[in-house]
Structure formats: C-alpha cells, structure tokens
Amino acid sequence: xxxxxxxxxxxxxxxxxxxxxxxxxxxxxxxxxxxxxxxxxxxxxxxxxxxxxxxxxxxxxxxxxxxxxxxxxxxxxxxxxxxxxxxxxxxxxxxxxxxxxxxxxxxxxxxxxxxxxxxxxxxxxxxxxxxxxxxxxxxxxxxxxxxxxxxxxxxxxxxxxxxxxxxxxxxxxxxxxxxxxxxxxxxxxxxxxxxxxxxxxxxxxxxxxxxxxxxxxxxxxxxxxxxxxxxxxxxxxxxxxxxxxxxxxxxxxxxxxxxxxxxxxxxxxxxxxxxxxxxxxxxxxxxxxxxxxxxxxxxxxxxxxxxxxxxxxxxxxxxxxxxxxxxxxxxxxxxxxxxxxxxxxxxxxxxxxxxxxxxxxxxxxxxxxxxxxxxxxxxxxxxxxxxxxxxxxxxxxxxxxxxxxxxxxxxxxxxxxxxxxxxxxxxxxxxxxxxxxxxxxxxxxxxxxxxxxxxxxxxxxxxxxxx
Amino acid sequence: xxxxxxxxxxxxxxxxxxxxxxxxxxxxxxxxxxxxxxxxxxxxxxxxxxxxxxxxxxxxxxxxxxxxxxxxxxxxxxxxxxxxxxxxxxxxxxxxxxxxxxxxxxxxxxxxxxxxxxxxxxxxxxxxxxxxxxxxxxxxxxxxxxxxxxxxxxxxxxxxxxxxxxxxxxxxxxxxxxxxxxxxxxxxxxxxxxxxxxxxxxxxxxxxxxxxxxxxxxxxxxxxxxxxxxxxxxxxxxxxxxxxxxxxxxxxxxxxxxxxxxxxxxxxxxxxxxxxxxx
Numbered sequence: 001x002x003x004x005x006x007x008x009x010x011x012x013x014x015x016x017x018x019x020x021x022x023x024x025x026x027x028x029x030x031x032x033x034x035x036x037x038x039x040x041x042x043x044x045x046x047x048x049x050x051x052x053x054x055x056x057x058x059x060x061x062x063x064x065x066x067x068x069x070x071x072x073x074x075x076x077x078x079x080x081x082x083x084x085x086x087x088x089x090x091x092x093x094x095x096x097x098x099x100x101x102x103x104x105x106x107x108x109x110x111x112x113x114x115x116x117x118x119x120x121x122x123x124x125x126x127x128x129x130x131x132x133x134x135x136x137x138x139x140x141x142x143x144x145x146x147x148x149x150x151x152x153x154x155x156x157x158x159x160x161x162x163x164x165x166x167x168x169x170x171x172x173x174x175x176x177x178x179x180x181x182x183x184x185x186x187x188x189x190x191x192x193x194x195x196x197x198x199x200x201x202x203x204x205x206x207x208x209x210x211x212x213x214x215x216x217x218x219x220x221x222x223x224x225x226x227x228x229x230x231x232x233x234x235x236x237x238x239x240x241x242x243x244x245x246x247x248x249x250x251x252x253x254x255x256x257x258x259x260x261x262x263x264x265x266x267x268x269x270x271x272x273x274x275x276x277x278x279x280x281x282x283x284x285x286x287x288x289x290x291x292x293x294x295x296x297x298x299x300x301x302x303x304x305x306x307x308x309x310x311x312x313x314x315x316x317x318x319x320x321x322x323x324x325x326x327x328x329x330x331x332x333x334x335x336x337x338x339x340x341x342x343x344x345x346x347x348x349x350x351x352x353x354x355x356x357x358x359x360x361x362x363x364x365x366x367x368x369x370x371x372x373x374x375x376x377x378x379x380x381x382x383x384x385x386x387x388x389x390x391x392x393x394x395x396x397x398x399x400x401x402x403x404x405x406x407x408x409x410x411x412x413x414x415x416x417x418x419x420x421x422x423x424x425x426x427x428x429x430x431x432x433x434x435x436x437x438x439x440x441x442x443x444x445x446x447x448x449x450x451x452x453x454x455x456x457x458x459x460x461x462x463x464x465x466x467x
Numbered sequence: 468x469x470x471x472x473x474x475x476x477x478x479x480x481x482x483x484x485x486x487x488x489x490x491x492x493x494x495x496x497x498x499x500x501x502x503x504x505x506x507x508x509x510x511x512x513x514x515x516x517x518x519x520x521x522x523x524x525x526x527x528x529x530x531x532x533x534x535x536x537x538x539x540x541x542x543x544x545x546x547x548x549x550x551x552x553x554x555x556x557x558x559x560x561x562x563x564x565x566x567x568x569x570x571x572x573x574x575x576x577x578x579x580x581x582x583x584x585x586x587x588x589x590x591x592x593x594x595x596x597x598x599x600x601x602x603x604x605x606x607x608x609x610x611x612x613x614x615x616x617x618x619x620x621x622x623x624x625x626x627x628x629x630x631x632x633x634x635x636x637x638x639x640x641x642x643x644x645x646x647x648x649x650x651x652x653x654x655x656x657x658x659x660x661x662x663x664x665x666x667x668x669x670x671x672x673x674x675x676x677x678x679x680x681x682x683x684x685x686x687x688x689x690x691x692x693x694x695x696x697x698x699x700x701x702x703x704x705x706x707x708x709x710x711x712x713x714x715x716x717x718x719x720x721x722x723x724x725x726x727x728x729x730x731x732x733x734x735x736x737x738x739x740x741x742x743x744x745x746x
Contacts, residue, residue, distance in 0.1 A: 171686050173504055173511075173551040181688075210553040212686055216490050239690040241700060248695060248719055250726040257689035265510065265683070273510040273535060273734060275727040349722045396687050397705060 003040035006109030011116050016329040020299050023185045023268055026326060027091070032070075035120040039067035041105060042112045049102035050114060055445030056089075056154070058082040060099055060114055067117055076125040079118060084157030084200065085150065085444065087126055087192045090119025092183060093441045094320045126195050133202040139163035141458050144227040146213045146399070149177020150440045151233030151431030153200060154447030155454070160203040162455055167227070169211040174264065177235055178432075179440070181264040182256070184293050186300070190263075214398030219406075219427060228461070229426045229454045232414060233447060236432035237396035241389055242285070246343030251277055251351035255286070255294045255390035262297045279386035281305045283354050285340055286390035287312070290437075292323040294388045295332045306332050307382060311339040311359050311372045335382070337361070339372065343387055353381045393437050403427075411436070420450030421457075428454055468548040469503075472525050477607040481531050481575055482541055483517070489524030491554045497582035498560030498677065498709055501526065502685045504551040505539045512536045513682045515579040515708070516555060526554070529578030529607075535734035542742065556685040557708045560652065560675070562586055567593040569641065569648045569672075570616075571634050571663055573655020574600060579677055580654040581608050581615075588615035595646065596620070597637045599655070603628035635662050642670050650675060653712060657721045664712030674712035678703045680724060694720050 012028040013019075019026050030038065042064040050060040059078050066075035079086045095101075095115035103111030141164050145152045148170040156166045174180055179193045201207065211217060213234070222230050239254030241247050253261075258276075261267040265274035282298040284291045287310035295306045308327070310317060313336050317324055328334070337359040346352040358378035361370035395412035407415040407423035413436055414429040416422050422429050430446025432438055473485040491501060500515045518527035530537050543549060560583050562568075568587050572580030577598050587594050596616040600606050601624045613619050620637045621629030630637065638651070651674040653663040660676040667674040680692040685704045692703040697714035701707065 171553065172684060173553070210551050211490065212553060212556065215554065215556055215686075216494060235688075238687045238702065238705070241690070241693075243700075248693060248700070248723065250723060254690040257683060257691045260683050260689050266508075273508065275730040275734075277726075398686060 002043055003037060005041065008041075008110045008113040008116070009034045009038040011113070016331070019186065020330050023300055025189050026186050029123055030116055030120045035067055035072075035117060036070060038113050039064045039117060042068070043104060045104050049104065050099040050112075053099040053102040054082075055098065055441050056082050056448050058099075058118070063121065064112065064114070064117055067121060072121055072124040073129075075121045079121060083444070084154045085196045086118055087122035088150070088179060088188060088196060089441055089444070090115055090117075090122050091188050091192075092439075094439060096321060098441065126192070133199060135202075135204050136161055136163045138165060138204075141165065141462075142167070142227045143229045143231065143454055143458075144169065144222045145231045145233060147171075147177055147233040147235055147431070147433075148175035148197070148207060149233060149235050149431065149443065150179060151433075151443035151447040151450075152177065152231065153197065154444040155231045155233060155430070155451045156205045157200050157203065158448055158451035159454060160200065160205045164455075164458075165204070167206040167208060169213050169217070170207060170209045171212040172264065173209050175207050175209060181260045182290065182293070183440075184259065184263055184297050186296070187293065212398065214402040219399065219403045219424075223426065228458055229428065231420075231447070231450050231454065232399060232422070232427065232429040232433055233431045233443070234396060234399055234433045236393040236437045237412070238394050239389065240392045240394055242340065242391065244340060244342055246345060246351070247389070249343055249345050249349055249351050251279065251385055252343060252387045252389065253277075255284070255290045255388055256393070258294050258388050259290070259297065262301070268297070268301060276301065277386050278302050279384070281307075281384040282386040282388065283307045283309050283335075283340075283382055283384040284388045284390055285309045286392075287317040287319060288390060288392075288437075289319045289323050289439075291390035292319045292327045292332075294390050295327055296330055298386070298388065299330055299332065303386075305384075307335050307384065308332055309335045309338050309340060309354070309356060309382070311337065312369060313337055313361060316361075316369050337372065339374070340387075341379070344381065351385055351387055353383045354387055355379060355381050393432075395433060395436070399433075418449075419453040420446060421453055426457065468550060469552040470548050471543055471545055472523075474543075474545045477529065478605050481529060481578075481605070481607055483527060483529045483578075484540075485520075485523075485525040485527050486549070486552055487524055488526050488552050488554075491526050491552065492519045492521050492524045495519040495526055495555040496559030497562075497586045498579075499555035499557050500679075500685070500708060501528065501552055501554030502556065502682065503528075503540075503549055503553075505536060505543065506550050509539065509550065510536050511551075511683055511685075513556070513679065513685055513704075515677065515679065516582065517578040518582055526552075529575060531575040533735075534731045535738040538735060538738050538742075553685070557704055558706075560586075560677070560709050562590060562592070565590075565592050565649045567595075567648050569595045569597065569638060569646070569651045571597045571638060571651060571653040571655070571659075572599070572612075573634055573653075573659040574605065575607075576655030576659070576677075577608050577612070580652065581611055583652055583654075584612060585615045593617045595641060595648070597622060597634045597641075599623070599634035599637075599659070600628070601625070633662070634659060635666050638663060639666055642666075642672070648672050651712075657717055657724070660712060660715075661717035661721075664715070664717070668713050675709050676712040676715060678708045678710060678715070678720065680720060681726065694723070
C-alpha cells in the first residue's frame, strides 16, 4: 500500500541559531526509515511525468521503488546510469521546478521528495561502497573537456563510461568549478564533490589542473595533440557590476570573488592565508541563488546584519524557495523593491553605506517579470561596510578570442545547436558558457547531450574511415 | 607540482627563481604574468614573468619578500617544489612597430621591465632605460639592462649609486634634451607609474604601465583586479595588465591594493614568527 500522507517527510536540519555559527551542512539527510517511508509515497505511475522533468532523465520511479524495498545500492545503480553526480544533484537541483513539479502527488498535497531520496541514496552508496569501479574497455579515442564544473564532469563521465580516453583541463588548482568555488560548504560539502570526482578518476578520466585553455593551450593545439573532439564547459565568466558610483571602493566584492575567497580559498577558517573582509553589516545585491549563498556566508563570517537588496518583489526572486526560506530562518533581512544607486565611502575609501531607492512594479517586460520603476523621492541610506554584487556574469573572452570560427552570440555566449555542436567541427559546448548563468543540473544536462553528440560524431568518423 | 630549478638572491629582499613549467614557458611573452601557490593551503598570488627559456621549459620569476606568501616562497630551496603555477596570463606587452622607447623601471618592477627592454632591443628598437632604486644595496639587473639598452641611467633615491633622485627626474632630463620616444613603458610602484604618466602627459608621449592589483583566479572570474581606465571598469587579468598610463585612475588603484593591509601585516608577522620558532 502506498503511503498516502499529503506531506513530504521533513528532512532533519541544523537549527538556524546553531548553523549560522558554522559552515557545516545545513540539511542533514533522511534516515533509512524516513527514506523508505517517503519512497512509499510514490505511486509508480505508468506515464512517469517526473522523468520528463529531469534534465538528465533519471528513471525516478524505478529507483524510488528500490528505496521503498530497502535496496539502496540497487537504487544507486539506477541513478548512476543517468547521472554522474547524484550526491551533488540531490542537494542543489531545483527539484520544485523540475521532477517534483511534475509529480502526480503534487496535484493534491506535496510531491514525493525526489531530491531528498536521491541525496539519501547517493550518500548511502558513498558511505558504504568499497568495491572497485570497473573501467570500460578503452575504445582508443581521445576527447578533451575544458572546465571541471558540472557540465564538464558530466560530459567526461558519460564519455569515459563508453570507453573514451578523456582529459579534463581546469584553470584553477582544484577541480569542481562552481561546485567548489561557488556553492558553499554548508549547502554542498566539498568532501562530497571530491568523492564524485574521485569516482570519475576511477573510471579513467584524467584531470589536469592549472591549465587555462585560451592561454596555456589553445583549442587548435588540443586537436594537434591528438584529441578528436573538444567539449567547452568553461562556465559563466566575468562578474557584472551595476556601473554605479563607488563600486570600486574597498569592501565591494563580486559574488564570485567573495564566494571564491570563502569556499575555494577557505578564508572562513581561522589561520587561513587568504584574506576576507569580516564586516558587521553587509548588503548583497541580487535575488538569485548566488545572492542567497553570499548572504548566508556573510552571516557565518560573523555579520550581525545581512541584507538582500533586490529591485523586484518577493514573487520575482529568482532563487529557489528552499534557499530563500533558509536565508530567512538565518535572519537575512530582505530589502525588496529596493535598488542601489550609489555606494558611499568613509574617509579611508572603505564602504560605509549604500544609497538606495524604492521601487514599484509596472507592466511585465520581455522577461515576463514586472518591470521595476523608481518611486520618486524614496532615497534612503543603508549603513553597511560591505557590498556584494550578485547580479550575474558575462561570458569569458579567453576561449572565444583564441579560437577561430567559433560563433558566439552578441552577448558573448557560444552558439550551439540542440545537440551541443558549435560552429567548429569537433567542438562542442554546454553549460553557462552557452546559456549564461543557469543551474548545475541544466549544465549537467548539456554535458550529457554533448557527450552523446561527441560519441555520435567520433563513431560516424570511425565508420566512414572503415568503409 | 612545479620544481624550482634555480634560486638566486639578487639583493637582501629580492630573489630570482627559475621554475620548471614547460607549458607556460612555451607560450610566455614579456608583460604576461603567472599565478602561483606555494603549498596546498596557500594563497594565490600573481607575479609577472621576468624571463623564460622555451628549450629548458623554465619560467623565471623575480619577487620581493613583502608578505606571508612571498616569505613562504622564499623558504623553498633549489630542487624543491611549489604546488601550483599557472599561466601565461594577461596580454603580452605590445611592442610591434616601436622604434625608440624609454623603459622606466622602479625597484622590483625592473624585473618586469627587463624582458620588455630585451624584446625591444631584439626587434631593433632604440632603448633608453631608466632604472631606479631606493639605495645601492637594492640595485638589480644592471648588467642585463646595460646589454640591451642604448642608453642606461641608474638612479637611487639617496644618491648612493648612479644619479641621485627619482626616475622622473631622469626621464624629464631626457625629454628636455630633445629625445623623442614613440612610447614610454613604465613599470614599478603605483606611485612611480602615476608620476611618470603625469610627466609624459605634459610632453604628449604615449605611456604604457603594467598594473599588478589583488587577484585570485587571473582568468576574469572574480573581478577583484578591477580598475578604472578612462572612466571604464577594466579587469587587469584579462584586459591588461598593460594599460594607457594617461587613462589609469592611479589613486583608486593605490587605494584598492591597501584593502587587506592590516591582515597582510598580521599574516606576515605570524609567518616570520613561525620561522623564528622553527630555527
């Protein structure tokens, strides 16, 4: 008999007053009993709408059925067929707008907690699995992957499973891309990312850190070195600023810089070599997941007051509902319908405040969201010592400027077709480098599609050669 | 891991190291920089490339011990390894078409000015070098500069070596004597580049400066290295590090590098104390 409870099993979490003083993971994961109970809420419907909602097409009802029966390792095997990073996705996917949004149980009550179950299964496996991953038979073809973020890791993993000899090139000193420099420890422990990457290495994927494609090596040189195809998953690129007065004052960070200092460089640890400003009052400009991450990091670094400054309303916040809720529980103050117009300096050119105006919402604009309009005479000053700009990124010019015949959009993103093929033969791309800043799972979906296209491309060349 | 092939002390606080990094050496050009980490817990710091040997696969860096990371780096001996070394980053210095150039180096900035002077000399340009130091003990690369310069003026602030005064005094004297330069290339402390640029603006001589702000990734991702050039925000790592000296907002740049001053002082002292305890 299915469990007909209208509500999901709650996932245990660190209480807000405790977690704002540490960088440990907030959500603690289901127990075995909770997982089985939640899995029993799945009706195992024939038409499987949840699978259609998953960018990497995990056979969701199948794995949940195994969970319900207590076969957790079997459940893991089913997920692993479609996803290279289950422990990551179970934590950071916006399930509420993907698989869970399509869940039949969500029509009346809450959908099945697919994400929490995925996380449980992946963690169960990672904690217990001691066997050796069997490497597939090598097929003798070499593929280069640029960037070791979610797009690159997925593409590399899928190709390695097919027997390709894959090398990932990473610009930073640690692989993982946004999973290590961007998403904070308390939302995605780096140990988990490391385990997923180690599993890929076991599969035979090679990772070369400290190599900047477009500088150390060009795409043409990769082909000269014998790689038959190249996947570009180089990520989102350069942080945007608002272009207002005072943005170069000391104490103004891009979210990328702030998060990189905290996450990748571990500036939150006492005795760390990388400096970070520990301000008492912090304003984060923007309303996406990155803004929530930055705000919650600032709180954990000891800020008394952290503001989210966002020019539209609550309904328009692009961040996941769960992130907004967590931020509010932690005491982050939301200054909605508020837009900065100037950052103010103290006598030493450090930030001392941010001048804002209030906004109202007008007619929907081209993005479908209601356009914010400035309220006359609404100027006010928020006293803060640190401002973090989390308003998006623009594409990195390094690869574009060193690769001939690689078509890019006006705004700089790499042009691809629906199969991840670029204008250059043998060059594929996916993730934020193509779409602009998006989510981990969309990047993984693009990496997966590109892996299929690369396989098709190399096999058809191989067949032509044989014929 | 990257091996230290050679380590030479140039003066009490400045050291030269050749690092084995064939992929970087293969592509390196004067004006570009690298980012290194000494160990797996270390900070990422940018250093401009001082020389390279494509055949040996080595890249030369010259650093001044100014903080915790450079102090840590200086503890490494020949034959030992550093954990990360990535590059070449940034755009090379543009030298094409230059026929007569004044190269102005200040202090450890001379380490970066030298490969540019060398490249200009190799392409047949007339090179006038002005190298300035605080005092005689800190003079570096004099013989190297002499070998690639048609004219070399050595300056010290205290007059203990060469002529007494600032590099701007020497440059002004050359300009006043009627020397006509296609370009002045100035590399050194921000305050020096600021005054060189102010001087050459009066004389209407194009001036290029090399900026070395705070950086993390060096590929454009963090934006920490931003500066204002001609009223526009630029990232030193991808748009530079060379910029038109007449357009750079030096006051802002000088201010931004002081952001972590107290932290850095604390870290430096902590590192030095650790070393003292160990000895």
